[in-house]
Amino acid sequence: MTVITRFAPSPTGMLHIGGARTALFNWCYAKKTGGKFLLRIEDTDKERSTKEAIEAIFRDLKWLGLDWDGDATVYQSARAARHAEVAHELVKRGRAYFCYCTPEELEAMKAEAQAKGEQPRYNRMWRDRNPSEAPAGVKPVIRIKAPIDGDTVIEDAVQGRVTVPNSQLDDFILLRSDGSPTYMHAVVVDDADMGITHVIRGDDHLNNAFRQKIIFDAMGWPVPVFGHVPLIHGADGAKLSKRHGAQSVGEFKDMGYLPEAVCNYLLRLGWSHGDDELFTKEQAAEWFDVNDINAGPSRLDMKKLDHVNTHYMRLADDTRLAEEVITRNSLKIDETHKARLLAGIHDLKSRAATLVQLTSEAKFYLVDEVAYDEKAAAALNDHDAHHAMHHIYDALARLGADFTETAIDTACRHIAEHVYAGKLAKVMMPLRAAICGTTTSPPLFKAMEILGQAEVMKRLKAALHWMHDHGHHHH
RNA sequence: GUUCCCUUCGUCUAGAGGCCUAGGACACGUCCCUUUCACGGAUGUAACACGGGUUCGAAUCCCGUAGGGAACGCCA
Numbered sequence: 001m002t003v004i005t006r007f008a009p010s011p012t013g014m015l016h017i018g019g020a021r022t023a024l025f026n027w028c029y030a031k032k033t034g035g036k037f038l039l040r041i042e043d044t045d046k047e048r049s050t051k052e053a054i055e056a057i058f059r060d061l062k063w064l065g066l067d068w069d070g071d072a073t074v075y076q077s078a079r080a081a082r083h084a085e086v087a088h089e090l091v092k093r094g095r096a097y098f099c100y101c102t103p104e105e106l107e108a109m110k111a112e113a114q115a116k117g118e119q120p121r122y123n124r125m126w127r128d129r130n131p132s133e134a135p136a137g138v139k140p141v142i143r144i145k146a147p148i149d150g151d152t153v154i155e156d157a158v159q160g161r162v163t164v165p166n167s168q169l170d171d172f173i174l175l176r177s178d179g180s181p182t183y184m185h186a187v188v189v190d191d192a193d194m195g196i197t198h199v200i201r202g203d204d205h206l207n208n209a210f211r212q213k214i215i216f217d218a219m220g221w222p223v224p225v226f227g228h229v230p231l232i233h234g235a236d237g238a239k240l241s242k243r244h245g246a247q248s249v250g251e252f253k254d255m256g257y258l259p260e261a262v263c264n265y266l267l268r269l270g271w272s273h274g275d276d277e278l279f280t281k282e283q284a285a286e287w288f289d290v291n292d293i294n295a296g297p298s299r300l301d302m303k304k305l306d307h308v309n310t311h312y313m314r315l316a317d318d319t320r321l322a323e324e325v326i327t328r329n330s331l332k333i334d335e336t337h338k339a340r341l342l343a344g345i346h347d348l349k350s351r352a353a354t355l356v357q358l359t360s361e362a363k364f365y366l367v368d369e370v371a372y373d374e375k376a377a378a379a380l381n382d383h384d385a386h387h388a389m390h391h392i393y394d395a396l397a398r399l400g401a402d403f404t405e406t407a408i409d410t411a412c413r414h415i416a417e418h419v420y421a422g423k424l425a426k427v428m429m430p431l432r433a434a435i436c437g438t439t440t441s442p443p444l445f446k447a448m449e450i451l452g453q454a455e456v457m458k459r460l461k462a463a464l465h466w467m468h469d470h471g472h473h474h475h
Numbered sequence: 476g477u478u479c480c481c482u483u484c485g486u487c488u489a490g491a492g493g494c495c496u497a498g499g500a501c502a503c504g505u506c507c508c509u510u511u512c513a514c515g516g517a518u519g520u521a522a523c524a525c526g527g528g529u530u531c532g533a534a535u536c537c538c539g540u541a542g543g544g545a546a547c548g549c550c551a
Contacts (some may be wrong), residue, residue, distance in 0.1 A: 010550095010551050012550095012551075042551065043551095044550090044551070045550060045551055047550090048550080048551085049551095076551095103549080106548095106549090114476085119476075119477045119478075119547065120477095120547075120548095121477095121547085141549060156480095159479095159480065159481085160480095162479065162480075163479090164478065164479065165478080167478095168477075168478050168479085168547085169478095170547095172548090173548085173549055175549090176549040177549060178549080180549085182548090182549070182550085182551090183550070183551045184551095186551090187551090202545095203479095203480070203481090203544085203545070204544095204545055204546070205545095205546090206479065206480065206545070206546075207478075207479060207480090207545070207546040207547070208546075208551095210479090228480085230480085230481070230544080230545095231544075231545080233543095233544085235486080237543075237544095238543095238544095239544080239545095265487095268487070268488080268500090269487065269488095270487085270488095272487085272488055272489070274488095274489065274499085275488080275489060275498075275499040275500075276499095276500095277487090277488095277499080277500050277501090278500095294481095294487095294488080295480080295481060295482095296480095296481050296482060297481070297482095297543085297544065298486085298487065298488090299486060299487080300486095301486050301487060301501070301502085303486080303501060303502055304486070304487065304500075304501045304502080305501095306501090307500085307501055307502090308501090310513095310514090314514090350513080350514060351512070351513050351514070352513090353513095361512095409510090412510080413510095416510090424510055425510065425511080427510080428510040428511065429510085429511075431510085432510080432511065438511090438512090439511060439512080440511050440512035440513075441510095441511070441512075442512090442513090443510080443511095444510065444511080445510085
């Protein structure tokens with residue numbers, strides 16, 4: 001039997017991080033078993049479904065590298081006729097029936113149940129009643145004949161055996177009075193028609209699984225293997241929501257996380273293969289088993305995501321990262337800037353946790369005039385610094401064609417040795433501030449070599465002017 | 476309210492009755508390296524929710540309790 005899994009998002013919003021993980025699990029399982037991974041858009045809620053959301057789902061899945069099989073994506077809304085057909089077939093087989101209750105009657109039923117402290121449930125008044133007794137002018141719905149006695153049991157691949165007494169399940173609606181299918185019904189018909197063998201989804205659907213099994217059974221269709229994955233929570237343990245910051249894949253992308261890092265992190269959240277921490281989704285697919293998904297919920301830990309991302313930043317190709325930096329910048333960038341950036345990116349990428357950080361730390365390669373941040377300004381606004389800067393300027397000017405990392409290093413250490421009793425920091429602090437406008441940077445001498453002598457001397461001169469204008473230069 | 480699910484360091488987790496003095500990763504502390512910040516290396520703090528069973532032996536099996544979550548629509 002070929003394994004067929006699916007991801008079935010409803011396009012009512014952006015692709016959620018939890019949804020992405022579900023997709024990842026389904027993708028991995030299909031890959032592992034040599035099966036298929038299908039995509040179905042559950043757009044039966046016409047009020048809330050949007051074209052933008054559908055496109056965002058495609059975009060984000062592709063960004064994550066999750067390719068789906070099948071000639072075309074299945075749109076649930078396009079299958080309404082088939083859903084209705086199955087519902088009527090069920091009536092014909094005596095497994096479902098028309099119900100002519102009005103919304104008012106249902107409301108009364110609910111109120112009565114609540115008054116008695118019971119769960120609001122349909123009282124099955126039309127289950128065995130002859131349709132000839134139907135009131136005129138009421139369009140019926142179709143309800144399933146749910147079993148009345150016994151238990152319904154699901155062997156869940158994640159949660160284990162789950163049993164619910166049938167007394168808890170009522171005759172829920174399959175087809176609305178306007179002829180449209182309910183979600184519960186549409187899902188089953190689609191999963192059956194698509195040949196889905198394994199349903200891996202959020203555990204908010206665990207309760208639905210019982211109801212869905214009833215439909216599968218009524219049609220005599222094989223019930224797929226269910227695996228209900230616990231939801232991802234925020235750092236405080238509450239359900240992920242807007243106040244936790246990012247929750248959609250697009251937001252993680254904007255925050256500068258690499259797709260391979262997001263995949264790795266998400267896969268490791270709630271699933272494990274021993275102590276393995278860093279792996280590609282292809283590697284995970286080889287290891288993957290639904291049984292290894294954890295039954296308990298997990299929390300999003302941005303610090304750990306940062307760590308995973310740091311790992312993949314280092315592995316990432318220089319050109320790719322340079323392009324990311326350029327597109328994330330609003331600066332006017334020419335060929336000289338690009339060449340500097342490409343030469344400097346290697347040292348830069350091992351220091352940044354995200355593309356956003358990388359972009360910010362690469363900025364000094366891309367500007368023509370350095371702006372000093374607060375700490376850099378403080379470092380320059382200093383008597384010794386001004387003194388040192390003159391020494392540096394003179395020494396570097398003498399370097400001429402030998403403006404290499406090594407030569408610069410030697411020159412700076414020479415100054416430190418002879419003027420500052422060997423304290424190299426006395427030279428480095430103002431120099432870094434002048435070149436980068438910050439108090440942190442990648443290895444500075446190398447960066448200076450990349451910038452080139454002309455650019456460096458220009459920046460040193462600018463720093464000297466700045467120091468002059470800011471007064472603390474009496475020596 | 477009813478039903479269902481969950482519970483190992485702060486977080487993600489390993490763990491399938493003896494391999495557990497409970498392991499790894501992130502975070503945090505200390506030290507080393509160092510031109511800064513990182514990285515890296517070393518090292519340390521830190522958990523089986525609670526209470527009963529079963530067993531020679533329980534993080535692991537069973538039952539309760541507490542806490543957390545989910546579902547109960549002519550929403551998906």
